[in-house]
Amino acid sequence: MKLLAPSILSADFYRLGEQIEAVIKGGADLLHFDVMDGHFVPNITFGPVVLESIKKHCNIPLDAHLMIENVDKYIPEFIKAGADMVSIHIENNYHIHRSIELIKSLGAKAGVVINPGTPLSLLEEVLHYVDFVLLMSVNPGFGGQKFIPRSLERLRRLKEMVNAINPKVLIEVDGGIKEENILEVARAGADILVVGSGIFAHQDVQAQTRKLKNLLISSEAL
Template sequence: MKLLAPSILSADFWHLGKQVEAVIRGGADLIHFDVMDGHFVPNITFGPVLLESIKNHCNLLLDAHLMIDNADMYIPEFVKAGADWISVHIENNPHIHRTLQLIKDLGAKAGVAINPGTSLSAIEEALHYADFVLLMSVNPGFGGQRFIERSIERLRRLRQMVDSINPSILIEIDGGIKLENLEEVALAGADVFVIGSGIFSSDNVEEQTRRIKRKLISLEEV
């Protein structure tokens, strides 16, 4: 099954509630939160308070991508706020097994994220313990970036790694995903598609979500 996870990083925050409602009506499967602290990545976004607010009015799964230092310190707060999926980066979480186990012990799905410049071999051991992998197809920190074409080959190789080590893992991809490259990315092996500006820059967020979801459903049959 191909899952759609709109990223609110690209949403219009003046109309955030309405836009979240629009992607829900359009068929979104998860809501993706890009959490940044200005240290691990050069941007600051939002924390568990916003996630909790949306959780109180939304019955979709909430997917928190923690691009932050000292993730272990904040993971309990995000789970308490309502995060169902939590991913942390291999690049700044040296005790990845411990961190993934912490997420699981708190009742959430545990994911390991990896940047475009990091060798896939860095997450090989983590694949034995993770529920999902988040493959970044842009350098994290800002929305609206151009998809790094090299990511297609990385995605294919990651698909092979996952299938040989832990086939139950889902592969999530984030960065520059749009309706125009959706098929290529899906055929390369992605299961979960994080889309920000590809949805929220549209004049009709609900209809754009519906178009993308329909495309993903059609690709499940390929």
């Protein structure tokens, strides 16, 4: 089943609760949290307090993408706050296996993230241990960026790697996914599709979420 994960990075924070309710009513499967610290990526977003507040009123899984330094220090805080899925970057985690095992030991699904310019070959060993891989289709740091076309080829190659090494691993794709390309990304092998401005830039957030979810459902019927 293809899963839709709205990214609250693109939400109107003045109306955050209202917009989260809208995407849930629209059929969202997960909520995606882009956590940035201003060091690993050039932006600062939010921490575990925000996630904890949302968890109290949210009945779908919370997916925390940690674009931060010193992840082992913060992984327990995000899981305690309510993260059901936690993903960390392969580029800045020198003991990736230890961090993945930490996430799992605390009861969350563990994922590894790979940036557009990083060779997929670096994932070969870690695929034995993770629950999902997050393939970035933009350079991390800011919402609203354009989908990098080569990401489709990388996604197809990653799908082949996953099928050969650990078919249970889900593939998540984040960056520049909108109504016009969501079907293509889904058909190329994505299991979880993260959408930010492609949902929250629309006036009717609930209707747009429903539209994209229906597109994903149709992709599985083909």
